[in-house]
Amino acid sequence: MEIGVPKETKDREFRVGLSPSSVRVLGENGHAVFVETGAGEGAGFSDREYADAGAIVVASAKEAWDREMVVKVKEPLAAEYDFLAKDRVLFTYLHLAADRPLTERAIASGVTAIAYETVELPDKRLPLLTPMSIIAGRLAIQFGAHFLERQQGGRGLLLGGVPGVRPATVVILGGGIVGTEAARMAVGMGARVQILDINLDRLAYLETLFGSRVELLYSEPMQIEAVVPHADLLVGAVLVPGRRAPVLVNRSLVKQMHPGSVIVDVAVDQGGCVETLKTTSHTKPTYVEEGVVHYGVPNMPGAVPATATQALNNSTLPYVLKLASGGIAAIDDDPALAKGVNIYKHQLVHRAVQEVFPDL
Incomplete structure (x- = not known):
């Protein structure tokens, strides 16, 4: 699978969706990772480190977004809404309950949106949060x-x-x-x-x-x-x-x-x-x-992107690997990952978010 890692656009958000070590693991498993130039600088990861790990460093956000799956840290901002597209998986923190405009746009786009914060284990733990x-x-x-x-x-x-x-x-x-x-x-x-x-x-x-x-x-x-x-x-x-x-x-x-x-x-x-x-x-x-x-x-x-990126990747990488290897069908084999799905085929499917936006 082709996986995109765009640079975060939220104010002073220096974390990055995948670290070079995660990129290497994905590459060893047969996946191609496209990292926007400068995406990891704030967390202490240079373009050279990504390239050495096997990533393809691209010059624009569009080139990173135009992949089968996009791995981010924070929810897309308004300037990124046009990158939301059908047949694309977005894996990131979403917090849709506090963001109606993003929820509406994601539903309209047809993107499959999987939220880190709602991936839930059988014992109710939230491993990615x-x-x-x-x-x-x-x-x-x-x-x-x-x-x-x-x-x-x-x-x-x-x-x-x-x-x-x-x-x-x-x-x-x-x-x-x-x-x-x-x-x-x-x-x-x-x-x-x-x-x-x-x-x-x-x-x-x-x-x-x-x-x-x-x-x-x-x-x-x-x-x-x-x-x-x-x-x-x-x-x-x-x-x-x-x-x-x-x-x-x-x-x-x-x-x-x-x-x-x-x-x-x-x-x-x-x-x-x-x-x-x-x-x-x-x-x-x-x-x-x-x-x-x-x-x-x-x-x-x-504020502490070097620590936070590594800590986040330790938790997200196993799920990224599952999605990269099995596509959206991976949710059928992993109930915890299935609970992370918030938007699928133009529908708001997460019950808690549905209760916040009953009209969507």
């Missing part, structure tokens, strides 16, 4: 600590405090992969940490990880209203696979937070769980609303 969730969770604390600095518009707090001065309070909404990794980082930096989740089994598991170092709370409206106003750093870590994230924090609650507090909503690519949160970018990552610093970059792992 997990590596980026780990990175995003850790970055949420790294960025949150940075924007708490006074020069960045924050309260001027050191996350871990110092002897004689209290540490900052970190409230994490959601105890999944993102929330767990955020808690690891926050605890390691010495912050006071609270995690809220609706799954009691998950809270029990988190107790085995953190013991008394983290306060574990059941997530319900009154509890959220009690803890959010005291958060110096609020992390949105809510995930409902394929669906928009529920809004758990409304504007009136944000108003009650201390001026200069920080909100980092990792759920922004699924619509966000904070009412006042708007999508931002790596170029302009924050804005202030109701006196609170808001961070809403949807492609957070793009």
Whole structure:
């Protein structure tokens, strides 16, 4: 099969769909990979490395897109919509529930769109979302600590405090992969940490990880209203696979937070769980609303592309190989991959996304 790897076009998105090592594996299995020139530079991979691995380096995005399968990192932007075409498989993060224009255009194009974030194993794990969730969770604390600095518009707090001065309070909404990794980082930096989740089994598991170092709370409206106003750093870590994230924090609650507090909503690519949160970018990552610093970059792992590309490829390559070898028929033999299919033959086929757009 011919596989295309275009350069990402999202603001400061330096990850790349396939690394040179993945290209080599695909080539050894009889597949041809066409990589747009410069696609891997931001992640530290030169055109020469791709060529040495067996890739054909092409001069334009069109040449990379004009293949049987396209492997990307982020969803196509408007400038790429014309590349969506019938008899082409697109394998990437899509997050369609938060992007009606892309959903409509993909349906009309006839492209087969398979989303990393909805590939789901029988035990409900999301193997292609997990590596980026780990990175995003850790970055949420790294960025949150940075924007708490006074020069960045924050309260001027050191996350871990110092002897004689209290540490900052970190409230994490959601105890999944993102929330767990955020808690690891926050605890390691010495912050006071609270995690809220609706799954009691998950809270029990988190107790085995953190013991008394983290306060574990059941997530319900009154509890959220009690803890959010005291958060110096609020992390949105809510995930409902394929669906928009529920809004758990409304504007009136944000108003009650201390001026200069920080909100980092990792759920922004699924619509966000904070009412006042708007999508931002790596170029302009924050804005202030109701006196609170808001961070809403949807492609957070793009800040560490060398790590993120390798971590993503470790998970995606087996699925890319299956699709390259068997074509779309590969979904018949792999139920997890079948759940990744969002759009097929001009139809929206993923149930969770259908519920968001019942008219499509």
